[in-house]
Amino acid sequence: MERICLIVDVNAQGLDQEWSEKVAGHEYALKLSYVSADEVAPMIETGSVVAMVIFADKCVQPVLDCLQLFRKFVGAVPAFQAIVSADPDPYYLSEVYEYGIEQFLHPDAWPQQLAALLEKVAAVVEDKNSIEAKTLRLNWSIAYGDQGQIIASKDALAEAAEYDYVAAYAKANALQAVGQFGEAVEAYRASHRLNKTFRQASSGLGESLLVMGKVDEAIEILERLERQNHRNVDRKAHLATAYLEKGDRVKAEALLKEADEIAPGHPRIAEARAEILLVEGKVGEAFKMMDNLRDVGPLFAAKLNEMGIKLSQQGKGKSAIALYKKAHKVVRHELRYKISLNAALACYRMAEYTVALQYLARCEKEFGGTYEKVEKIKLAIQKAMNKKPSLQAG
Amino acid sequence: MEYAKGLTPHTILFLVDKPERTIALGPLFTKLKYKIVTSTSLYDCLRLIDQEMPHLVVTDSILSDGNAGNLYDRMQQQAIFKDIPILVVIAAKTVDQLNPLKGRKFAGFVLGKVEPKAMALKVKEILESRADVSPFFVRADAGMLQEDCTLATNARVVGRIGDQLVCHSDSEVDPDATLLCQPQDKAKGPALLRLGSNVHKGTSIYNFFPVNQVKGSGKVWITTLPEINLDRVGKSIATSKIIFYDPKPERFEQFKRVLGGYDIELIYASNLQAAGALLQRETDGTLGCVYLDELPSNASGISIKEIISKIPDKSRPPVIAATTSLVARSTKEIQYIKKPFGLGTLVEMLDAAIKSRSSFTDGVTLSQEVHYQTPAKLLGLDETGGILQTKFPVVIGNKLLLQHAELSLMWEGNTEVRITSVARLDDSTNLWQAKFEALTAQGNKSRYWEKMSRQISDKLLQSS
Numbered sequence: 080m081e082r083i084c085l086i087v088d089v090n091a092q093g094l095d096q097e098w099s100e101k102v103a104g105h106e107y108a109l110k111l112s113y114v115s116a117d118e119v120a121p122m123i124e125t126g127s128v129v130a131m132v133i134f135a136d137k138c139v140q141p142v143l144d145c146l147q148l149f150r151k152f153v154g155a156v157p158a159f160q161a162i163v164s165a166d167p168d169p170y171y172l173s174e175v176y177e178y179g180i181e182q183f184l185h186p187d188a189w190p191q192q193l194a195a196l197l198e199k200v201a202a203v204v205e206d207k208n209s210i211e212a213k214t215l216r217l218n219w220s221i222a223y224g225d226q227g228q229i230i231a232s233k234d235a236l237a238e239a240a241e242y243d244y245v246a247a248y249a250k251a252n253a254l255q256a257v258g259q260f261g262e263a264v265e266a267y268r269a270s271h272r273l274n275k276t277f278r279q280a281s282s283g284l285g286e287s288l289l290v291m292g293k294v295d296e297a298i299e300i301l302e303r304l305e306r307q308n309h310r311n312v313d314r315k316a317h318l319a320t321a322y323l324e325k326g327d328r329v330k331a332e333a334l335l336k337e338a339d340e341i342a343p344g345h346p347r348i349a350e351a352r353a354e355i356l357l358v359e360g361k362v363g364e365a366f367k368m369m370d371n372l373r374d375v376g377p378l379f380a381a382k383l384n385e386m387g388i389k390l391s392q393q394g395k396g397k398s399a400i401a402l403y404k405k406a407h408k409v410v411r412h413e414l415r416y417k418i419s420l421n422a423a424l425a426c427y428r429m430a431e432y433t434v435a436l437q438y439l440a441r442c443e444k445e446f447g448g449t450y451e452k453v454e455k456i457k458l459a460i461q462k463a464m465n466k467k468p469s470l471q472a473g
Numbered sequence: 474m475e476y477a478k479g480l481t482p483h484t485i486l487f488l489v490d491k492p493e494r495t496i497a498l499g500p501l502f503t504k505l506k507y508k509i510v511t512s513t514s515l516y517d518c519l520r521l522i523d524q525e526m527p528h529l530v531v532t533d534s535i536l537s538d539g540n541a542g543n544l545y546d547r548m549q550q551q552a553i554f555k556d557i558p559i560l561v562v563i564a565a566k567t568v569d570q571l572n573p574l575k576g577r578k579f580a581g582f583v584l585g586k587v588e589p590k591a592m593a594l595k596v597k598e599i600l601e602s603r604a605d606v607s608p609f610f611v612r613a614d615a616g617m618l619q620e621d622c623t624l625a626t627n628a629r630v631v632g633r634i635g636d637q638l639v640c641h642s643d644s645e646v647d648p649d650a651t652l653l654c655q656p657q658d659k660a661k662g663p664a665l666l667r668l669g670s671n672v673h674k675g676t677s678i679y680n681f682f683p684v685n686q687v688k689g690s691g692k693v694w695i696t697t698l699p700e701i702n703l704d705r706v707g708k709s710i711a712t713s714k715i716i717f718y719d720p721k722p723e724r725f726e727q728f729k730r731v732l733g734g735y736d737i738e739l740i741y742a743s744n745l746q747a748a749g750a751l752l753q754r755e756t757d758g759t760l761g762c763v764y765l766d767e768l769p770s771n772a773s774g775i776s777i778k779e780i781i782s783k784i785p786d787k788s789r790p791p792v793i794a795a796t797t798s799l800v801a802r803s804t805k806e807i808q809y810i811k812k813p814f815g816l817g818t819l820v821e822m823l824d825a826a827i828k829s830r831s832s833f834t835d836g837v838t839l840s841q842e843v844h845y846q847t848p849a850k851l852l853g854l855d856e857t858g859g860i861l862q863t864k865f866p867v868v869i870g871n872k873l874l875l876q877h878a879e880l881s882l883m884w885e886g887n888t889e890v891r892i893t894s895v896a897r898l899d900d901s902t903n904l905w906q907a908k909f910e911a912l913t914a915q916g917n918k919s920r921y922w923e924k925m926s927r928q929i930s931d932k933l934l935q936s937s
Binding site: 180303 | 689692724
């Protein structure tokens with residue numbers, strides 16, 4: 080596969096006309112591809128992008144969106160990304176450091192600086208045994224929710240995760256993706272221990288602690304990160320839900336207001352608001368808000384699962400299924416198998432065995448292999464069907 | 474093969490009746506990076522040629538114990554000297570002055586009184602064909618020598634201060650260098666160190682490396698290293714207060730907020746004069762460091778440099794200056810950070826500077842032998858050592874071990890070299906070249922070079 084470095088033009092001040100002329104005469108170890116900020120997502124999703132250089136004088140939302148996309152689909156490898164800006168202001172430095180970005184290329188010297196950077200990137204990507212290459216493989220599995228491959232790729236990084244913070248972070252993400260939040264917390268902690276300035280590990284730790292209900296510790300970590308960068312919408316949303324868990328509605332609202340001022344209409348703010356509504360029992364309103372969500376993370380996904388289980392256990396199976404249907408559409412790929420599993424359980428409780436089996440088949444597909452819990456439910460359904468064949472739902 | 478300009482200083486041997494005659498040439502020739510050696514007799518000159526292997530000899534036509542012709546003939550008798558150019562200074566066009574020059578191939582002539590500028594022009598003209606290297610320079614590939622080599626230096630890991638790994642070594646490190654740290658204890662894994670900075674405590678050099686930036690399996694032992702016990706010696710770390718000069722007030726306010734999140738407190742200096750005044754007032758040693766967002770070469774830049782240099786080593790806080798220059802090199806007084814920089818790099822540099830203020834040497838209990846290693850390319854050899862190419866600027870004055878199997882044999886195991894000059898190859902590449910002197914070449918250069926030339930010839934013969 081041809082490896083690509085994206086040249087992302089956020090400035091839109093004529094780079095499209097001059098970039099090919101500027102790179103002429105330099106040798107690049109990866110193929111360069113010029114794109115506008117809007118074209119980053121489809122390009123990255125092809126799987127051939129391994130590096131990215133963003134041309135942006137100021138830290139505007141598209142810059143952060145591109146970094147987010149790279150982290151999601153390529154991996155949290157800061158060494159493979161750079162920004163071209165002559166004089167980035169401190170807030171800019173701080174906001175992109177959230178993604179570990181430290182490499183700034185000078186507008187006058189970027190063609191040669193990029194050549195040097197890509198030489199290093201190509202060397203480690205081509206080495207299949209390098210930590211970075213393994214990290215990219217693992218990330219790819221997570222991004223596309225291939226649970227079986229996640230486990231295999233995670234195991235390939237096992238040794239490196241003991242001494243490399245990127246590997247430890249990738250391992251933590253893998254554990255989070257397969258629902259092992261306790262183990263994920265430990266892996267995030269290890270990543271943080273190995274590099275205390277790697278903010279993504281601390282953010283992941285905060286999020287996993289929230290999922291596990293360790294709200295006080297999560298708040299402590301997230302507040303420390305907030306002091307170092309007060310312009311991160313994701314974190315403000317996490318903190319808002321954390322304070323809500325603590326019963327501090329005022330603080331939660333204040334944080335969401337701040338987030339709204341930074342990035343009006345950001346999907347993470349809507350996600351947090353939907354989560355608040357859900358916690359307050361305003362399921363209908365939460366449902367409405369969910370229509371605008373995408374790529375929902377483990378925290379809200381856990382809340383949705385929790386709510387679905389509660390409804391199902393209360394005998395409100397149909398409501399639970401409606402919730403799961405909606406949830407399945409909005410959560411990240413790697414979190415979908417759990418929704419399908421819970422939907423199967425809800426159907427099982429309602430004795431709708433055929434539908435339950437369909438959900439289980441989908442769960443297995445999303446999981447990417449044999450899943451022990453699926454097998455157990457299948458067995459239970461089989462028993463139930465043998466006992467009361469007449470009760471089968473169509 | 475391209476060579477960086479001004480890397481190899483040319484040695485010029487002046488053979489004149491009175492040494493005072495070369496004094497006038499001194500400042501100009503030093504500026505042009507020429508090394509001048511003076512002799513006042515033919516006998517002394519021949520001894521110095523043997524010792525110094527000059528790249529050019531400038532001689533009077535008539536000497537106290539001979540003439541330029543005698544010098545030429547004697548140099549022609551030895552293969553190693555016969556290609557050294559000779560420039561003859563003719564006082565007047567008399568038969569006495571001209572006769573010794575007949576039938577001999579001199580590189581050039583200067584007639585009448587020697588003017589420094591005219592002499593410099595003539596010297597430059599003669600040396601032009603080999604301007605960037607020594608005339609004796611042999612390319613590594615032409616001498617069938619392996620180009621890949623490793624630069625190494627011995628160091629001792631002495632512990633950690635917070636997130637800074639502290640090592641004691643003979644050499645300064647460059648922040649752009651990535652160094653492989655190989656512990657002598659083979660049970661411990663290697664580690665890649667970067668963003669190194671140097672701390673001088675008396676005559677000792679300590680290298681600080683941010684632990685967060687360390688990569689490789691060696692990180693396991695590095696993260697579990699003991700903290701240097703500062704409490705034990707009753708010396709606390711300096712405060713995290715720093716004088717911070719930024720010409721833009723709104724930028725300063727942003728820095729204040731961002732760095733405040735890392736517990737670094739900024740004291741605002743609106744201009745360099747203000748920074749200088751604050752620095753002069755700082756006498757109690759509690760200041761963490763000084764950050765200057767720019768250090769121009771105008772009057773205010775020169776003024777603050779003077780203020781910094783006047784502060785005694787012991788009480789001078791570390792000074793970090795941001796620069797867009799690609800060739801700015803850190804000194805003992807000022808450490809440069811290349812713009813545009815990332816936040817992590819700035820925070821790590823400030824942290825290392827603040828930590829370096831503590832009297833950490835008193836609390837050191839650990840001593841773990843390691844080697845720093847970094848790959849380099851051997852470009853060639855000359856009568857003093859040779860030229861190396863690296864991807865970062867090696868620090869001038871560093872004593873390093875040049876790990877190269879063939880050179881190790883040729884130098885009989887003594888692989889120590891000293892870096893004498895460093896230059897960037899050109900603006901479009903990230904390559905640096907370093908001129909080094911081999912320890913084994915110290916002393917009589919012609920004997921050393923004869924031996925080296927013989928070994929290179931043998932090698933060429935064997936390979937053919």
